[in-house]
Amino acid sequence: MTSWIRWQDSLWPSPGDGFRPWLGRIEKFLPYALLALSAVLSLALSGHDPAVTLALAGIAAVWLLLTSTLPPRRWAGHPVAVAVSFAGLVTIAAVLEGHDTIFLIFMITGFFEAMRLRPAPLALAGIFTVSALINTMPDGGPLRAFAEQPALWIVITLVQTAAVGGGGLASAAMARQHAERKRTLDELAAAHEENAVLQRQLLSQAREAGVLDERRRLSQEIHDTLAQGFTGIITQLEAADEANGDPVEWQRHVGSAMALARENLTAARRSVRALGPQPLATATLPDALDEVSRSWSGRTGVELRFATTGTARALHPEIEATLLRITQEALANVEKHADATIVGLTLSYMADQVTVDVRDDGRGFEPDTARPSGDGGFGVPGMRARVARLAGTLHVESEPGGGTAVSADLPAVALEVRP
Structure with a gap:
């Protein structure tokens, strides 16, 4: 009924x-x-x-x-x-x-x-x-x-009734299909809008978390380099003051203080440069990764092969900055720990996902034993946390003597172009 x-x-x-x-x-x-x-x-x-x-x-x-x-x-x-x-x-x-x-x-x-x-x-x-x-x-x-003529008229009337009623049923079926499609489209539109809101919230939270990470990193670096450097400078100047009657000793302490001051100045400049992903300031993500690859390979002497797959497109700055940071951290880990001869770096653009893969033929390690690095870097847990803030995932595959593969997957949130 x-x-x-x-x-x-x-x-x-x-x-x-x-x-x-x-x-x-x-x-x-x-x-x-x-x-x-x-x-x-x-x-x-x-x-x-x-x-x-x-x-x-x-x-x-x-x-x-x-x-x-x-x-x-x-x-x-x-x-x-x-x-x-x-x-x-x-x-x-x-x-x-x-x-x-x-x-x-x-x-x-x-x-x-x-x-x-x-x-x-x-x-x-x-x-x-x-x-x-x-x-x-x-x-x-x-x-x-x-x-x-009862048979004739009954047949004619029944056939016409069936035709009109059948037309009604066909129209009802089309109406229900249309209503179902409309309801589905409305639900998809609502879900898309909700997803867009969640993505904006997620990116905002990730940006705030990234700021906190940078502050902690900068604080650690100031403590490990600048503060220690200033302590050394003060120590040398105090020693120079005490050796005021010995010109040679005084000159040695003053020279040491000046050398420490220059080193601290260099460290301070390096810290300022590290506050933002400089390669992305004037380049696309593929170009920035290519620049990072050439610079890293030239500095370490390790062969690095970089490739991009899919159709490159502008993504949200937080997505691109995270991919760049993950790449830099992964390459830093290769440089410090892998003793590799060849490194492969791949940037892959897909319909709704973007991936960075870093693979090396180095000594490898046990992923379950990875710990945050003590030199100001993020380490595997830190990289995983950074990616997770953007609803992404980090996969690490490694074994002793078998090299390491690090893969970061993030949602391909497009760059919003405002008029």
């Missing part, structure tokens, strides 16, 4: 239905249009009394106004009101068709009214009634036609 009600609602919704509002307009004006067309053709082509034709057509128009057009929407759609409207309309249309066969054009309205009947069996009965009237009124009406 529920499916039949859905069929009826989808096939011929009320005028206020937002799903297919044009049907409401057809429902509202089609009966008047068919009545007017039938009346005009009858007056123009038939020899019936025009006054009777106009009077009957006027009664039909008044009935439409009273039962379909003027009543409030909540009343007009009530099952009882629909049944009364249908009964009166079909009766008047049958009288009009009996008066002039050409009014079978107006009788077509009965099919649309029958489809609004509730429950479904009543709608089928209404379609059957309209079919019987529209076919038999020119031959004296249904009583006479069914009495003289």
